[in-house]
Amino acid sequence: MKKMTLIFSIVAVILSGCASVTGVKEKHSGEKEKWGYSKSDGPAHWKVFAPTCGTGHQQSPINIVSGNTIAMNHQYDLSLHENVDSMAKIVNNGHDIEVIPNHAGFLSLKGEKFNLLQFHFHGRSEHTVNGKRYAMVAHMVHQDPITKQYAVIAVFFKEGKANPFLNTIINNVGKTVEVDPQNLLPTNTSDYYHYLGSFTTPPCTENVQWYLLKTIQTASAAQIAHFREYYLNDERPIQKLYNRTVQSN
Ligand SMILES: [Zn+2]
Numbered sequence: 628m629k630k631m632t633l634i635f636s637i638v639a640v641i642l643s644g645c646a647s648v649t650g651v652k653e654k655h656s657g658e659k660e661k662w663g664y665s666k667s668d669g670p671a672h673w674k675v676f677a678p679t680c681g682t683g684h685q686q687s688p689i690n691i692v693s694g695n696t697i698a699m700n701h702q703y704d705l706s707l708h709e710n711v712d713s714m715a716k717i718v719n720n721g722h723d724i725e726v727i728p729n730h731a732g733f734l735s736l737k738g739e740k741f742n743l744l745q746f747h748f749h750g751r752s753e754h755t756v757n758g759k760r761y762a763m764v765a766h767m768v769h770q771d772p773i774t775k776q777y778a779v780i781a782v783f784f785k786e787g788k789a790n791p792f793l794n795t796i797i798n799n800v801g802k803t804v805e806v807d808p809q810n811l812l813p814t815n816t817s818d819y820y821h822y823l824g825s826f827t828t829p830p831c832t833e834n835v836q837w838y839l840l841k842t843i844q845t846a847s848a849a850q851i852a853h854f855r856e857y858y859l860n861d862e863r864p865i866q867k868l869y870n871r872t873v874q875s876n
Pocket residue numbers: 747749766827
């Protein structure tokens with residue numbers, strides 16, 4: 628749809644002959660609105676153009692209080708099915724480092740397929756667990772192509788042993804390389820916290836299934852520093868839980 632919109636915009640510009648190429652670019656990026664994490668365009672400002680960010684009662688991230696969780700009635704294996712090495716674009720999208728694979732398999736939740744669309748990194752974890760913020764987090768964004776519902780897996784990182792997979796990302800920002808997203812996941816993908824939340828960035832879309840893996844991955848101090856060279860303060864503040872419950876296994 629966006630591509631079509633852009634094509635129509637370009638055609639309109641050519642026909643009208645009065646707008647610059649820059650104007651087209653601005654118009655295109657304007658679809659997403661300019662936002663960031665500073666005082667002038669940060670999280671408190673997002674509701675101006677994305678109302679759900681301000682009014683939603685299902686927002687993310689949250690602080691997980693492990694003592695307040697309830698036992699869950701499922702334990703999915705959150706590893707990727709039909710896993711293939713995939714050519715992936717590694718981009719600095721202006722908000723985080725994002726990896727967009729061509730075809731990267733899917734999650735199976737209650738028999739429904741959720742395709743992996745992209746994964747990206749935050750310079751510190753957005754969710755906290757018992758008030759603890761992790762050194763870094765990867766968010767793996769999946770979508771059910773039929774219901775359009777999203778499911779996001781959070782992989783937390785603490786400082787420790789270097790993670791070879793992260794080097795592939797760090798060394799190839801701006802390039803297209805072969806990436807196996809399965810390598811981002813810990814061996815144990817069956818223990819997690821689960822709740823219903825939202826995107827942590829505009830438009831703060833709700834009804835997102837969150838799965839926060841309990842197995843913590845490691846990244847070296849140098850690797851964490853590398854990601855933070857791009858973005859350090861790209862975490863949305865903790866949101867209210869309202870009447871939601873968090874499940875745990
Ligand atoms: Zn994220």
